[in-house]
Amino acid sequence: xxxxxxxxxxxxxxxxxxxxxxxxxxxxxxxxxxxxxxxxxxxxxxxxxxxxxxxxxxxxxxxxxxxxxxxxxxxxxxxxxxxxxxxxxxxxxxxxxxxxxxxxxxxxxxxxxxxxxxxxxxxxxxxxxxxxxxxxxxxxxxxxxxxxxxxxxxxxxxxxxxxxxxxxxxxxxxxxxxxxxxxxxxxxxxxxxxxxxxxxxxxxxxxxxxxxxxxxxxxxxxxxxxxxxxxxxxxxxxxxxxxxxxxxxxxxxxxxxxxxxxxxxx
Numbered sequence: 001x002x003x004x005x006x007x008x009x010x011x012x013x014x015x016x017x018x019x020x021x022x023x024x025x026x027x028x029x030x031x032x033x034x035x036x037x038x039x040x041x042x043x044x045x046x047x048x049x050x051x052x053x054x055x056x057x058x059x060x061x062x063x064x065x066x067x068x069x070x071x072x073x074x075x076x077x078x079x080x081x082x083x084x085x086x087x088x089x090x091x092x093x094x095x096x097x098x099x100x101x102x103x104x105x106x107x108x109x110x111x112x113x114x115x116x117x118x119x120x121x122x123x124x125x126x127x128x129x130x131x132x133x134x135x136x137x138x139x140x141x142x143x144x145x146x147x148x149x150x151x152x153x154x155x156x157x158x159x160x161x162x163x164x165x166x167x168x169x170x171x172x173x174x175x176x177x178x179x180x181x182x183x184x185x186x187x188x189x190x191x192x193x194x195x196x197x198x199x200x201x202x203x204x205x206x207x208x209x210x211x212x213x214x215x216x217x218x219x220x221x222x223x224x225x226x227x228x229x230x231x232x233x234x235x236x237x238x239x240x241x242x243x244x245x246x247x248x249x250x251x252x253x254x255x256x257x258x259x260x261x262x263x264x265x266x
Contacts, residue, residue, distance in 0.1 A: 027141050029055055029079070029086055036078045041068070045092075053088035053196060055079075065092040085195065116143055156200050165204065172201040182206040189241035203241060210238040214259060235259060 033047035033055075044060045045068070059065045072090045079087040112120070120139040124132040153159060154166040156173075165173065172178055181194045181202035186209055192199055213234050221227045235255055239248035 027137070027139070028083060031137055032079065032082055033057065036075055036082070048093065050087065053086075054091060055087045055089070056091050056093055058093050060094075062094050065094050068092050110144055112140060112143055156204050157197055165201075169197070169201060169204075172198060173205055175201075178202045178205065182209065185241055186210060186237065189237050190244070190246060207238070207241055210234060210241065211256065214238060214256060218259065231259075 029050040030047040033045070034042035037045055044064055046058045048056045048058050050056075057068075059068060069092065075090055076087060117140075120136055120143070123139065124136045152161075152164070154161045154164060154169055156165045156169040159166060161167075163170070175198070177194065178198050178201045181192070181199065182205035184191065184193070185202055185206035189206070192202075194202055214231070217227065217231045217234060221231045236248055239251045239254060240246065242254055243251050245251070
């Protein structure tokens with residue numbers, strides 16, 4: 001019997017399948033900032049957004065920004081201890097002091113329904129104890145923003161977008177490194193060289209190409225049954241790419257509908 005995988009791996013897989021991974025990763029960086037900066041500095045600063053591993057932090061004025069640059073490496077080190085690879089760089093943006101913002105009523109975000117809340121609770125329970133509250137808060141924020149925005153999330157970065165993929169991710173898909181990774185993933189779905197959103201983009205591209213291969217192979221296999229092993233191998237790689245699992249028999253339901261009845265083994 002195979003060993004149970006660490007809970008962190010299970011959570012990462014579920015988040016990836018639900019399309020929440022990128023958004024929750026960003027939310028986790030923002031939620032952790034007060035702990036990283038400490039009580040005093042968090043009163044004068046606010047983590048604003050995470051872009052490609054670069055965390056943008058809004059600060060009270062240029063003097064504070066200048067002083068914080070001397071602490072950049074320490075902040076990055078603390079992030080590395082909490083969440084390795086999450087934040088690779090920090091940039092300080094001068095703006096209004098956090099506590100001096102207009103006292104207007106905050107926007108009321110849509111509430112999560114019981115099913116959504118239950119799903120988040122289950123995700124949190126499967127994660128390490130020290131991350132459970134972070135995942136809950138970040139997950140709620142991501143889902144609430146998605147419900148507030150009428151546009152569905154981009155299949156790569158998870159951000160709301162009229163276009164799918166969104167324009168920044170379309171640019172990412174055209175990057176040579178992403179295309180090379182996608183070519184590798186088509187052949188070896190479990191061997192990755194990239195990480196973060198470039199990896200997500202490469203997975204998306206590889207999945208699209210494998211789906212096209214499956215559609216092309218299906219009518220040929222019907223006419224030439226001896227091609228069935230090729231179809232099975234393509235379907236196995238497709239499911240490995242989608243699930244991150246080596247053994248994929250339990251995931252046949254994730255195959256395109258037209259293949260489900262034909263493929264008994266993958």
